[in-house]
Amino acid sequence: MLEIFVDSRDATATPVWLLRSSRLKDWCDSHAGAAAAWVETSGFKAETGKVLLLPDGSGGAAGVLLGTGDGADPFVTGALPTVLPLRTYRFADLDGIGAENAVLGFALGTYQFDRYTRKKRENPCLILPDGVDGEEVSRLARAIFLVRDLINTPANDMNPADLAIAALKVADVHGANSRVIVGDELLVENYPMVHAVGRAAEVAPRLVDFTWGRADAPKVTLVGKGVCFDTGGLDLKPSSAMLLMKKDMGGAANVLALADLIMGAKLDVRLRVLIPAVENNVAGNAFRPGDVLQSRKGMTVEIGNTDAEGRLVLADALTEADSEAPDLVIDMATLTGAARTALGPDLPPFYTHDDALAVEIAQAASTTFDPLWRMPLWQPYDSWLSSKIADVNHISDGPFAGSITAALFLGRFIEKSKAWVHFDIYGWMPKPRPGRPVGGEAQAIRALYCLLKSRFG
Structure with a gap:
C-alpha cells in the first residue's frame, strides 16, 4: 500500500x-x-x-x-x-x-x-x-505512475533497449516468462516490418514478448506501440511536431501498466504482452516512401509515408498475437493525429467489430470515469488502402478519416482472434488538472482493468 x-x-x-x-x-x-x-x-x-x-x-x-x-x-x-x-x-x-x-x-x-x-516534495497522509481497499487503489496509482514515468522520460534515457528493460522489470516482478528478439534476429524470426522501421537507429529495434498465468486459462494478449522517438523518418517531421515524440511509446507504457494491474490482481488469464520497441530515425539505411515491405503475415505493404511507422510495427506484433487465436487481443498506440482532431486529447477512440465488447468497454469507461468513445471500422474506407504494386498501402492518399483507415489497416492482420480492440490514445495531458499534471498520462487502462476484472476476477 x-x-x-x-x-x-x-x-x-x-x-x-x-x-x-x-x-x-x-x-x-x-x-x-x-x-x-x-x-x-x-x-x-x-x-x-x-x-x-x-x-x-x-x-x-x-x-x-x-x-x-x-x-x-x-x-x-x-x-x-x-x-x-x-x-x-x-x-x-x-x-x-x-x-x-x-x-x-x-x-x-x-x-x-x-x-x-x-x-523533492514530501506528501501529506490520508x-x-x-x-x-487501499491495496487496490495503490495498485491503480502505481500503474498510472508507471505510465507517467515511462512517457515523461526523454528518449536519450528511454530508447528501445531502455523500454525493453522496463518491460522485463514488470515481467520479472510477477514471475512472467520473457524473451527479447533484437536487431537482425528480427529478420531470422520473421518480424521484417519491426526491423525495417527501427534499423536506421543507433539502438537496434527489438520485440519484447512475455507470458504469465496458467496455460489453459482464457488468453488475453496486449500489444503496445513502442516507438521511443519518432523523427518521421525520411518524411521528416518539422521540429515543432517532434517536441512531444518521446511520448510515441505511450501505447507500450499503457500496456505495461495494464499488464502490471492484471498480474498484480492475479486475474485468471493467460496473459501475453508483445511490445515492438523501435526508434524511427534517419540514416542511409532508413526505409523509404515508395518501398514495399514484407510483413510477418506474408502480405506486402507499400509505404506511403515513413511518418506512419507505428502501424507497421504493430502489424507484425498483431500477426503473432493472432496466431494463438486468443480470446481477446487489445492493442494500444499513440497512432494518429486524426484521432486528436476528431476527439481531442482527453477522449481516445477505440475500434472493434465486437458489439458486445464495445458495450462492455463503454460501461467500464463510464464506471471508472476513464473516457473512451467507439469509432466505426467503416469498411468502404478500406479501399482507400489499395496499392497498385503491393497487397496494401499502409496509409490512404487522402486527408480524411486517418484514424479509421489506420484501424482498418491493423484489422487486416487479425483473423483468428475471438475479439480484437484497438485504442488510438494520446498518452499526454496538455493542460493541468487536479492530480493530472502536464505530461505523460494513462488512458483506457482503468476501464480495461475494470472490464477484465469483471470477466476474469
Whole structure:
C-alpha cells in the first residue's frame, strides 16, 4: 500500500470537506462563526480544485475546504497534496464524490517526475475512508505512475533497449516468462516490418514478448506501440511536431501498466504482452516512401509515408498475437493525429467489430470515469488502402478519416482472434488538472482493468 495511506482512525487528523459551489452557503450556515466568516473574508467560492485552509486559534489549520465546482471531476482531490501542510487528513464530507475516486485522486496528486531535479516534495497522509481497499487503489496509482514515468522520460534515457528493460522489470516482478528478439534476429524470426522501421537507429529495434498465468486459462494478449522517438523518418517531421515524440511509446507504457494491474490482481488469464520497441530515425539505411515491405503475415505493404511507422510495427506484433487465436487481443498506440482532431486529447477512440465488447468497454469507461468513445471500422474506407504494386498501402492518399483507415489497416492482420480492440490514445495531458499534471498520462487502462476484472476476477 502507498505510504501516504493510513488504515486506521485518528481523532487528531485534520478534516477535509469537499463542497460544490451550490452547497457552500449551506456549509457556512451549519458552521456559523469564525469558520464561516473566514470563508467570506477569503472570497472562497468552491470553484473546482480551489483549496481553503480554515485557521484554528493557534495559527494552525483546523480544517480544509476543497471546492468541487459542479462536482463533475471525480478526481478533484488531486489538488490537495501539493498545497496541504504535512500532516494526516481525513475526509469529513465527500459531497457526492465516490470514496474510492476521492482516494485515488488524492494519490494521483502526490505524483512527481523528479528524475532530473533535486527538488523533492514530501506528501501529506490520508486516512482511508471506510470500505476503500487501499491495496487496490495503490495498485491503480502505481500503474498510472508507471505510465507517467515511462512517457515523461526523454528518449536519450528511454530508447528501445531502455523500454525493453522496463518491460522485463514488470515481467520479472510477477514471475512472467520473457524473451527479447533484437536487431537482425528480427529478420531470422520473421518480424521484417519491426526491423525495417527501427534499423536506421543507433539502438537496434527489438520485440519484447512475455507470458504469465496458467496455460489453459482464457488468453488475453496486449500489444503496445513502442516507438521511443519518432523523427518521421525520411518524411521528416518539422521540429515543432517532434517536441512531444518521446511520448510515441505511450501505447507500450499503457500496456505495461495494464499488464502490471492484471498480474498484480492475479486475474485468471493467460496473459501475453508483445511490445515492438523501435526508434524511427534517419540514416542511409532508413526505409523509404515508395518501398514495399514484407510483413510477418506474408502480405506486402507499400509505404506511403515513413511518418506512419507505428502501424507497421504493430502489424507484425498483431500477426503473432493472432496466431494463438486468443480470446481477446487489445492493442494500444499513440497512432494518429486524426484521432486528436476528431476527439481531442482527453477522449481516445477505440475500434472493434465486437458489439458486445464495445458495450462492455463503454460501461467500464463510464464506471471508472476513464473516457473512451467507439469509432466505426467503416469498411468502404478500406479501399482507400489499395496499392497498385503491393497487397496494401499502409496509409490512404487522402486527408480524411486517418484514424479509421489506420484501424482498418491493423484489422487486416487479425483473423483468428475471438475479439480484437484497438485504442488510438494520446498518452499526454496538455493542460493541468487536479492530480493530472502536464505530461505523460494513462488512458483506457482503468476501464480495461475494470472490464477484465469483471470477466476474469
